[in-house]
Amino acid sequence: MNAGGKQLVRPVILSGGGGTRLWPLSRMGAPKQFLPILNDESLLQSTVKRTTGDMFSDPIVVTGEEQRFFVANQLEEIGLAPAAILLEPAPRNTAPAIALAALCAANLGDELILVLPSDHVIEHVSAFTDAVAAASASALDGHIVTFGIQPTAPTSGYGYIEATQVEPGQAVRKIRRFIEKPDGERAAALMATGNCYWNSGMFLMQPSTFLAELERLAPAIAAPVASSMASPTVDGAFLRPDAAQFTQATSESIDYAVMEATELARVIPVDLGWSDVGSWDAVLEASEAGAGGNVLKGDVHVLDVHNSLIRSEADVTVGVVGLSDIVCVMTGDAALIAPLSRTQDVKKLVDAMRLSGHPRADEPQRVYRPWGTYETVDRGERFQTRRLILKPGAQQSLQRHRQRSEHFVIVAGEAEITIDGKTVHLVENQSAFVPAGVPHRIRNIGAEPLHIVEVQSGPYLGEDDIERLADAYGRD
């Protein structure tokens, strides 16, 4: 596989999508893949770190414009430089996204691409690496190999792949058919066959194999995506395909556009401790339970509670008495309570909140910016208080606000603040005032994160009252 240290496999990480089923933790403005769902790393970080062995080259990540700084920052945090961050001009499902990456990989001269969702969990990392190695011969032979997860329960939440019988000496098997998410009874029947596997959405193949099949089976995707990548705009690691071309591609999944039709599909059965952690019950399932079968996180206190997931994700004390099979998740600004059996319906609740225009359906409490994060910790009629955290070396845009003044108190770290052209150095326990209308910029000039308490004062405090005069991150 790795003769002479050759990096045979290019990881392609698909990092679009929202994940409202894990609300209130996951929201459109801070989706699941960027959050530490199971440990201290985000799911994206864990996914990327799974592919840092000798076999793998640096990843290509496919994501959206809105999420580009999440991806860049999170890779930087784990010290990994991506080969490219491809920015989909609009969401068009997996087939166009993978086509973008395949074209990029073909340009890089890659032999194989390994397509991975960014928001899944794999417990057995070496089994995963072994499976990729085992599948590579078939992929190099011109097959599109998907990873079929050995079912551990007759789950109705996943699609299934039915394989043909084992062929002696072959790691991979042909695919008889793809089965959409079945009901519970049908799922049990599928599992009983011994030939059915969960469809994990992971694929190993040559870029050329995929692109040729896409062209043959889904020209309405292949042609516009190819045109969009003819001369993409390069912006550091970010690669922007042509939007006018790309958006002409039909929106289809790789399963529907290619896998269900091609003769080249193969499946490798694997046992990886895999989960799509698609809802809170799956998060409980994928977590290591403690006393009473409970998974507790944060400042949580229980009495007669069993088989439950209770997470306090902020400085909130949670007490639960006399409940079983329940999930309670608290952030600083929102709470969810539901029985495990109803966690799929969290999406319905959030959809209804979104329809009614509730900002917290989609906006997270902690807002991520290229320079760091901010959280609103208090607000009143004509003010709001925030905590800003700037990364070392980071700076906000040079900006001004028409309707609000800002008071800054440095509470940790070292800042350089420019106000109306004058620059001051400020450390912990020093403050600055920026009147409305005055251009200003904050920069972290220390080696540690810079924490600032910001009090905004004025008649209008909306995020759209910002005029960016200059920005290191290319934002308007």
Add this chain to the structure above:
Amino acid sequence: MNAGGKQLVRPVILSGGGGTRLWPLSRMGAPKQFLPILNDESLLQSTVKRTTGDMFSDPIVVTGEEQRFFVANQLEEIGLAPAAILLEPAPRNTAPAIALAALCAANLGDELILVLPSDHVIEHVSAFTDAVAAASASALDGHIVTFGIQPTAPTSGYGYIEATQVEPGQAVRKIRRFIEKPDGERAAALMATGNCYWNSGMFLMQPSTFLAELERLAPAIAAPVASSMASPTVDGAFLRPDAAQFTQATSESIDYAVMEATELARVIPVDLGWSDVGSWDAVLEASEAGAGGNVLKGDVHVLDVHNSLIRSEADVTVGVVGLSDIVCVMTGDAALIAPLSRTQDVKKLVDAMRLSGHPRADEPQRVYRPWGTYETVDRGERFQTRRLILKPGAQQSLQRHRQRSEHFVIVAGEAEITIDGKTVHLVENQSAFVPAGVPHRIRNIGAEPLHIVEVQSGPYLGEDDIERLADAYGRD
């Protein structure tokens, strides 16, 4: 009753006690009776306002040292001046507390005292007033009349009073016996007799009747309490009995010390829409339910939720899916989730938290001071951010802190801030800085509440780092 406008009845409001069964809303530092449990008024305020008819004179309130500003502020808010606020030097249960009030009332020359817990709900206020009027003849005849609530369900959470048969022409009845909280089966049997009533802890009597019976039946209470009131310390409306004397009184309830033994006990059966709102299920019971039998308060969103109490008491969005008969209460710093059937056990949970030293077992998020309130809205390693709200005309003590500096930003109202002897006037969007060690004082000089964002910065931020150099409220 009220011939010539004579104010016959002196209300005596008992306002000690904690009420941890309504955690996280009610805590030792902000107990139930001072909170708006059912509407915008606190239970204490509703209790006091129930006794402002012609028949009643200004109330005597019995409370503890820690809670004196709650009582004073809340009465002031509703524009009511108490006859006295008696401060128990230590909690000694109801018999000594009522003895204090009876002595005070006797000094004032009162004919009757009406003893009322401060934390109960009465829906039918005119029925209550009528019952007091109806009972007064018996009380003036030298009886101690208690109010027996017509049971609406065989509740095991209350004590019961068994009355003798109705005597023609008598509003009140003799008492056969007092029954401690029974189990469910026994409660049903008691209710079936038609002669059993809930013990509401409300009493109407002449001060002299009670004091004479107390002296006869419980001299170990009567003597030390009488001595403690021989020359109490007067501090505005606050009256402080002698602590050394008072604490020698045995700790007993009025039921145990007097009612169960005296021949003078009578009961008047009443139907008042009464509740002791002693636990969250009782709060649901006492509230007006909306769709699905739910009582929802604040930013709450439900899907398939029935017969449940869901309250968001802060800027927290609460989503609940697929649950029935449940209570969820969120404050800004804590959350409780329990089935209605287990709300009595909230106390156990809080007791366990207290044992483990958890500050939020007893400390409320909003801390009440004589000048107003503060809430901690954010905190880090070496800082914390608070919102202060000073009442019009109020001022903090002249104080200094050894280890922390303070940054103040005025976000609403008008302040006078004295720093190291110099006084400045500040309005919205202005700020001030107080270095560690420097004496300072904030005063609200406007007509509206003064809101200040305070950022404390320093190595130690405990409440005990305060040296009060002068205080308008007589605090050390």
